[in-house]
Amino acid sequence: MTDSNRTEPLYLQIADRLARSIRAGTLARGERMPSVRDLARQEGVSQSTVVQAYHWLEDARLIHAKPRSGYFVQSRPEPLPEPKASRPSGRCCSVRVGDLGREVLNLAAQQNMVSFGAACPGPEMFDQERVRRALTRVVTRQRDLLCTYPLGSGREEARRAVARHGLSLGCVLHADDIVMTNGCMESITLCLKTVTQPGDVVALESPTYFGFLEILQSLHLRALEIPTHPRHGISVDALQLALETQDVKAVLVVPTLSNPLGACMPVLERKRLAQLVAAHDIALIEDVIYNDLAEQDDKRRAVKSFDTTGHVMLCGSFNKTLAPGLRLGWVEAGRWSAPLRKIKDVQSGAQTAVLEVALADLLSQAGNEAALRQMRASIAARVDEARGLIAQSFPKGTRVTDPAGGYILWVELPGGLDAVALYEACLAENICIAPGQMFSVSPRFRSFIRLGVGGRWGPEHPAALRRIGALVQALLDAPGLVAA
Ligand SMILES: Cc1ncc(COP(=O)(O)O)c(C=O)c1O
CATH class of the missing domain: 3.90.1150.10 (Aspartate Aminotransferase, domain 1)
Known part of the structure; x- marks a missing residue:
């Protein structure tokens, strides 16, 4: 049934649920969808709402209409074998990327x-008109912004909007603990600068995003690659063994839709990961840049949501999901918030205030979800x-x-x-x-x-x-x- 507490339109709630059933195989390919009239009765909504939901699913190529026969689940591509789990050497090494x-x-x-x-x-892929309107609103309403020197950790409205966004990750964040940045990569660099010294070892997924290797190289950090599963991401068992046998200073992971694997850690493994870094008293740098793109809610939940000791440093940005041109990111650095803030002030100061306020505006608009x-x-x-x-x-x-x-x-x-x-x-x-x-x-x-x-x-x-x-x-x- 539809959930009256959710803010998105009814047709989207219905379409989203059906889309998940199709991707999960509950509604099999070739299968006939419920008739518009039946589904409307079942959901307690008008037939036009169901038609709207079906149009949305058609746009997503999940169903197709056959004249005078109704709607059918679209054939999905044949299953292909997936790559095997990775098995890196278990030795840390200095990073030399070409x-x-x-x-x-x-x-x-x-x-x-x-x-x-x-x-x-x-x-x-982006709603360009929404972004343009948000920016225009800010420039028209807050005329002095472009001529005011921006200082500090970011505009309060942006930090509050990020804290609200944290709820979709299962986290209770506070605006005062958030530092706005020039993007997720700056957030991660700041975290590494805060918790490591040159020569230290950082554990990360194998394979990993090449940009991370570039950061490690520039900070003279050594990499310890940890085995991964193509769907479930980093092996917490292998990481545990590594932490027990090697002097690892920080762990850098993308638990949701890692790059390049696109893997998502199961929720229980996320919890174990939060407990593991706390037990070893080291930092977990969690990159949540792709969480909003995960198809299921449980895969959007951050490891940070299980962090009770402040060992998780949460890094995100809106460059993949809202407006890459704004180039804004954020970090909530847990127990390392104060030293990270200092490094940020010295390294690059504040961002462009107009862009931060536009981001806050965009994140608070109803159409975002x-x-x-x-x-x-x-x-x-x-x-x-x-x-x-x-x-x-x-x-x-x-x-x-x-x-x-x-x-x-x-x-x-x-x-x-x-x-x-x-x-x-x-x-x-x-x-x-x-x-x-x-x-x-x-x-x-x-x-x-x-x-x-x-x-x-x-x-x-x-x-x-x-x-x-x-x-x-x-x-x-x-x-x-x-x-x-
Ligand atoms: C996992 C991951 N983190 C961070 C980034 C870059 O983030 P940003 O553009 O916000 O600095 C990328 C870009 O591809 C990425 O794949």
């Missing part, structure tokens, strides 16, 4: 490139399409993740194919992908590629995915290009 990651990011942004290289949604749902649905349709194309066009033996949200696919190439060779073959045809080598301090992922499918999308993108599949086959057939 220029490959930056090269990929720069190429991915070029207009002539058909790009799967970046992990960022395209502009059409509806816009997020729309984004999740569009992304899910995109990911289904991409996985379907991979299933059809890549050679047998290819493995790919099935993330519970987000737009990143992690693909294991068959036959030990060298991902850099594939990257170069793709570039020659103006297609950009991210080779697996970027996501580890070791060459362990040299037969993997990351495909970001949330960016600009036209007819050339499905064609390019098919072409990548053909190039994989061609390289497999060409001697000398397969990794030793």
